[in-house]
Amino acid sequence: MSGTLPRRALVAGGAAFAALPLVARAQSWPSQPIRLVVPYAPGGTTDLTARLVAAGLAARLGQPVLVDNRPGAGATLASAQVAAAVPDGLTLLMSNIASHAIAPALxxxxxxxxxxxxxxxxxxxxxxxxFAANSRFAPEGLPQVVELSHRTAEGIDIASSGSGSSNHLLIVQFAEATGARVHHIPYRGAGPAMTDVIAGVVPMMSDSLPSAVGHIRAGSVRAVAMSSTKRHPAFPEVPTFREQGIDLVSTSWFGISGPAGLPPAIVERLAMAVASVLAEPATAARFAELGGTVRMMSPGAYNEFVMAEVARWAPIVAASGAQVD
Structure with missing residues (x-):
């Protein structure tokens, strides 16, 4: 007889687990694979971050952590689905600046x-x-991009991972600060947008650095400007927006969240596991390679951080005039 359990036994076991009170489930958590929902297509920064964290969590929690890409509606579709999920610790979200700071105002x-x-x-x-441009795109810097946008009848197309992302808002702020004639082209993730930039379908995109790093290093695209306060140590040759006369600074952030009502025992164990993953020198080194900086926060601190980010972005979104139904 095969050592594999019959499918009906697996289904019955899952149903029995779901019927247990949340307190009982918390004590045995995790007894099933965990689903980590990424609200963007594969290949972007959110996806890369999720896969790095998922591998480390699986090793520490003793269950597979499966990355589930569910793009759509600027990261809000998947976020709403996770908000409505059972708070049993088996459905988590890669929360981010788009879904949890910008979306409430947008x-x-x-x-x-x-x-x-x-x-x-x-x-x-x-x-x-x-700002990453197709390798054959003529302008070398942002002043030349602005100039070209006025010399071109249709202006310049700039892509992003989707409406409501921090990269979308950076495009809006760039146009407002410089008077450039820009058309935002939203995609269902940074990966598909980057594919079209490389192919020349769109000349340039605003992207979070980790998802663009490999393409910049390979020469598939050219980095025109970085939104950091100073030049990034991984790309000292790339000038910042400020160095090119445009006073813009923008950073993206990513974290782990679950539905409201997640039992404290699960929150504590999950937070400790995430902290352990991020404390690994190899993890920090990999994030640094991708242009990111590890920034661990406790559950209480992360909740306060999200509250502060919602308040911070509301006037920025209002001033931009951007709105999505």
Whole structure:
């Protein structure tokens, strides 16, 4: 007889687990694989961050941590699905600046409250953005991009991972600060956007640095400007926005969150596991390679951070005039 359990036994076991009170489930957590939802397509910074963290969590928690890419509606579709999930610690979200700081002010009909409807477990990493251009795109710097936008009848297309992302808002702020004639082209993730930049479908994109690093190093795209306060140590040859006369600084952040009501025992164990993953020198080194900086926060601190970010971005979104139904 095969050592594999019959499918009906597995289904029955899962149903029995789901029927247990949350307190009992918390004591045995995790007894099943964990789903880490990424609200973007594969290949972007959120996805890369999730896969690094998932591998480390699986080793520490003794269960597979499966990355589930669910792009759509500027990261809000998947976020709403996780907010509505059972708070048993088996469905988690790679929360980020788009879904939990910008979306509350950007979307008129957002289906969740960024603070009330989630248990925020841990901040993980933050990184700057970069304007990355097709290698054959003529302008060498941002002043030349602005000039070209006025010499071209249709202006210049600049892509991002989606409406409502910090990279989208950086494009809006760039246009406002310089008067450049820019058309934002939203994609369902940084990976598909980068594919089209490399192919020349769009000339340039605003991207979080980790998802652009490999393409910049390979020469597939050219870094035009970095949104950090000073030149990034991994790319000392790339000038900042400020160095090119545009006073813009922008960083993205990514963390782990679950539905509201996640049992404290699960929150504590998960937070400790995330902290252990981030404390690994190899993990920090890999994030640094990708242009990110590890920034661990406790559950309470991360919750307060999200609250502060919602308040910080509201006037920026309002001033930009950006709005999504």
């Amino acid at each position: 979307y008129r009909s957002l289906r969740y409250d960024a603070v009330r409807d989630f248990t925020h477990v841990a901040l993980v990493v933050e990184n700057p953005s970069v």
